[in-house]
Amino acid sequence: MAAGIIGFVAAFLTLPEQGGHSLDREVQEWIGGLRSDGLTSVMELLSGIGSTVAIIVITLGAAGVFGYLFGWGYGGMFIGGVLGGFVINTILKNAIDRVRPEEAWGLSADGASFPSANAMLGFVIFGLMLIALWRETRWPGFAKGIIGVVAAALILFMGLCRVYFHVHYVSDILAGYSAGLAVLCATVIIADGIRRKKRG
Secondary structure (H helix, E strand, O other): OHHHHHHHHHHHHOOOOOOOOHHHHHHHHHHHOOOOHHHHHHHHHHHHHOOHHHHHHHHHHHHHHHHHHHOHHHHHHHHHHHHHHHHHHHHHHHHHOOOOOOOOOOOOOOOOOOOOHHHHHHHHHHHHHHHHHHHHOOOOHHHHHHHHHHHHHHHHHHHHHHHHOOOOOHHHHHHHHHHHHHHHHHHHHHHHHHHHHHHO
16 A cells, blocks of 8 residues: 555656656657557547446446355445545545646546546456455466456556547556555455454
8 A cells, every 4th residue: 555655646746837747748659659540449448448437337347246256345345445546536636636638639538637537446446356356266376367467457558548548648647556556455454354343
């Protein structure tokens, strides 16, 4: 959790007064050079996975499936973690109020830019899925490794797709990942504490 908080604070303290800093500009220039019709279609799909409606559906679905399979404490953990992440993200966005990049194209996005809700909530929901599967299944190590790679790729590209359409700076995404890591760790710590109390 400390790593997530430190990462977020570092991203916040290096924000320029307006626009993006050198890393933001360099990544936008690089990813802009990759633009193609095929890649745009893939990025639109990935961006859709991080939409508010999709996150709600994924969260409720995961809460139901994982709760049924491994205990309803997991259902509460999924809902509580994502809801907590959403509230924290909203507070941070309103408090920092960073303006989105002016070069946005292909997608429309409302509200402040920092930190990215797609990156933050994607990290929380898929991170919780990964933790639950690693803890509760007896699958072989290579299978768990494949799941880890898939989850990491989803988290990564849910963030990068927002930079691709220039609705976020890469620093927004990195801050979202950092805040998501902190929320993920806090959620697991709280859920484990509740579980121990019930057993005790």
